[in-house]
Amino acid sequence: MSVLIVGSTALDSIKTPKGENPRLLGGSAxxxxxxxSFFAPVKLVGIVGKDFPKRYVDLYRKHKIDLSGLQVxxxxxxxxxxxxxxxxxxRRTLATDLGVFETFSPKLPxxxxxxDYVLLANIAPSLxxxxxxxxxxxxxxxxxxxxxxxxxxLPDLLKLLKRVDGFVLNDSEARQLTKEDNVVAALKKxxxxxxxxxxxxxxxxxxxxxxxxxxxxxxxxxLAHVVDPTGAGDSFVGGMMGYLSTAKGSIDSNIRxxxxxxxxxxxxxxxxxxxxxxxxxTRKAIDERVKxxxxxxxx
Ligand code: AMP
Numbered sequence: 239m240s241v242l243i244v245g246s247t248a249l250d251s252i253k254t255p256k257g258e259n260p261r262l263l264g265g266s267a268x269x270x271x272x273x274x275s276f277f278a279p280v281k282l283v284g285i286v287g288k289d290f291p292k293r294y295v296d297l298y299r300k301h302k303i304d305l306s307g308l309q310v311x312x313x314x315x316x317x318x319x320x321x322x323x324x325x326x327x328x329r330r331t332l333a334t335d336l337g338v339f340e341t342f343s344p345k346l347p348x349x350x351x352x353x354d355y356v357l358l359a360n361i362a363p364s365l366x367x368x369x370x371x372x373x374x375x376x377x378x379x380x381x382x383x384x385x386x387x388x389x390x391x392l393p394d395l396l397k398l399l400k401r402v403d404g405f406v407l408n409d410s411e412a413r414q415l416t417k418e419d420n421v422v423a424a425l426k427k428x429x430x431x432x433x434x435x436x437x438x439x440x441x442x443x444x445x446x447x448x449x450x451x452x453x454x455x456x457x458x459x460x461l462a463h464v465v466d467p468t469g470a471g472d473s474f475v476g477g478m479m480g481y482l483s484t485a486k487g488s489i490d491s492n493i494r495x496x497x498x499x500x501x502x503x504x505x506x507x508x509x510x511x512x513x514x515x516x517x518x519x520t521r522k523a524i525d526e527r528v529k530x531x532x533x534x535x536x537x
Pocket of ligand 1: 250
């Protein structure tokens with residue numbers, strides 16, 4: 239089993255109260271792919287320019303990420319820069335330079351088209367749909383998004399939602415999409431748009447799942463020191479999909495533990511700039527934190 243992940247492959251320049259780091263390996267697909275790689279083999283779909291540093295390709299390779307779906311073309315790699323306020327919850331985007339993403343048309347290698355588990359990480363919903371068009375019969379497809387697409391590509395996103403099994407978004411996006419302040423009411427409204435599994439992320443307060451099996455509250459791993467939360471949401475959904483793709487049994491019987499694995503992957507992501515911390519951990523470290531969270535949440 240493997241997970242196919244499409245999304246942004248980027249260079250991120252990030253400023254947080256803990257420091258400033260230019261041109262880190264980033265992008266929704268990079269964070270999700272590294273997190274998923276602790277659980278399952280990953281097939282990456284993305285695009286970078288010729289300026290993409292070789293050491294970042296080596297990092298993907300270290301995580302045994304299949305790069306046959308990564309296009310390397312003339313031009314500049316997508317560059318995003320952002321700055322966090324002191325509380326680390328509020329973030330300001332300083333610049334988004336699309337670079338080679340402006341002309342991106344994902345093309346799936348034949349071997350990718352048969353993947354059972356597909357993560358449409360944050361990227362324009364029309365591109366997410368274009369990837370789905372090329373898939374044979376995936377078992378479980380999950381999409382992530384961001385406020386930008388709710389603002390400028392809502393019709394495309396609504397079309398996509400009719401075709402996916404799961405949808406992951408954060409609480410402010412859920413409010414924006416449904417005009418509901420109450421998260422339970424928002425979850426109900428989002429089901430009506432298509433997805434059977436809806437997950438609303440609430441940052442340091444965890445995530446809530448709604449499905450036909452009911453609601454589930456996944457805790458976030460409590461961290462005393464956050465260095466950079468960029469990519470935490472992508473790591474969450476990447477870890478969740480990685481776990482799901484190798485777990486035996488139904489989605490319903492595995493998705494709760496999968497979310498906890500995702501929460502743990504997200505916690506490691508927050509402990510370093512970009513992917514610096516996540517790329518240094520091991521599966522054993524993840525399993526230990528999952529056990530710890532189990533103890534913290536049991537009652
Ligand atoms: P998160 O912190 O989970 O919201 O994800 C942060 C990642 O999203 C960064 O690594 C950025 O490179 C990436 N990103 C920022 N803006 C966009 C965009 N418009 N499309 C796709 N990815 C983006």
